[in-house]
Amino acid sequence: MTLTVKEKKDVEIEISEAWCKGCVICVDYCPHDVLIMERGKAKVANLAACTACMLCELHCPDFAIVVRDKSKE
Amino acid sequence: MFNYDQYLRITKFPLIWCPGCGDGIVLKSLVRAIDKLGLEKDSVCMVSGIGCASRLTGYVDFNTLHTTHGRAMTFATGVKMAKPDLHVIVITGDGDATAIGGNHYIHAARRNIDLTVILFNNHIYGMTGGQVSPTTPKGMLASTAPYGSMDHTFNISGLAQAAGASFVARASVHNGVQLENYIAKAIQNKGFSLVEAMSPCPTAYGRRNRLGAGVDMIEDLKRDAVPYSKAKKMTPEELEGKVVTGIFINEEHPECRSEYQKIIDRFQKEK
C-alpha cells in the first residue's frame, strides 16, 4: 500500500524577528518539524514538510509567524 | 494566514507581555471571533481594568477604555446603559475581576447585563510580581504565600453561573480554535456572558512554582483539560487538578438594559 502525502508547494512562512520572543510555542505545536529555534528566534528549517495546518500561527502569542497558503488565496 | 492587522494598533507592537505569556493567544482568538461575526469595528467597545491581561485594550483598534483596578465591569455597565447598541467586551484578570472587583463581577452577572467578559485566569497577580489571587490553587507559591496558598479557590465560571449569567464557558489557550468559538458564542448571547480563558503566566507564577516556560505550562493545560461532557461523569477526586473546559450554561433570560428600556418606553408612552 502506498501512502500519498499531498505536498504543499505553495506555502510561504514569514517570521518577524522583531516580534518573535523565542517562546518555542510554534515549534512545539508544529506536527511536522518544520520549525526550529536558532539564536533564540524561530526559524523555518523544512518548508517542504509544511501542510499549512496553521497551528503555529494560531498559537504564536506575539503575532510573529504568518503562514500563507497560496492555494487558498 | 489571518489578517489581524486590520483590528490592531500595529504601532504599539511588539506586545508588552513576556515570552510565552498566553495572553497574546487570547487576543488572537478574540480578534478572530469578532471577524467571524462580521462586527463593524466602531460597534465594539472593549473595557479593561488593570493588570497584564487588561493591557490588551491598548493593542486593538476598537473603541477602548483602560480603566481602574477592579472596576472594568462598572465602566462597561455605564457604556452599555448609555449606548445599548454597542457590543461591550470586558477584558479582565482573575485578580481584577474576582479580588478587588469581586463585588462588581457578581452583581454584573446577577443583573444579566449584556456584557461579554473575557476573564484571563492565570492563577496570580501577574503585573505586580506574583501575589496570591483568589484562583491560586491551594499549596502553590506566591510572593504573599511563601509557604503555599492555604485557601480554597474561587471557581470563576461557577460563580458567574450561580450569580445569574446567561452564558458561561471555559477554554484554555492550548486550543485557540475552541477559545475563538466560545468567544463568538459569548458575544452573540444577549446577557452577561463569561469566557474564562486559562492562560499561563510563566514569569510571576510559573517560575516561582517551577512549572517551566510558557510552552510547558501550555502542555500542562492540554494534559489537564477535561471536556465538560466527560467531567459530569467524574468524581471530585478524579477532577482534582483538572481543568474542565466547555460551555456550562447558554440560556437567555431577561437582560438588564432591555428591562430598563421597557421602563423608558412605558414613561414615554404616558407622556
Ligand SMILES: Cc1ncc(C[n+]2csc(CCOP(=O)(O)OP(=O)(O)O)c2C)c(N)n1
Ligand atoms: C486600586 C489598586 N490597587 C492595587 C493595584 C496594583 N495592581 C495592579 S495590577 C494588580 C493585580 C493584577 O492581577 P490580575 O487581575 O490577575 O491580572 P494579571 O496581571 O495577572 O493579568 C494589582 C494588585 C492597582 N493598580 N490599583
Ligand code: SF4
Ligand atoms: S510562537 Fe511566535 S514568538 Fe514564539 S518562538 Fe514561535 S514565532 Fe517566536
Ligand code: SF4
Ligand atoms: S502551518 Fe502547521 S505544518 Fe506548517 S509550520 Fe505551522 S504548524 Fe508546522
Ligand code: SF4
Ligand atoms: S507577568 Fe505573567 S501575565 Fe504578565 S505578561 Fe508576564 S507572563 Fe504574562
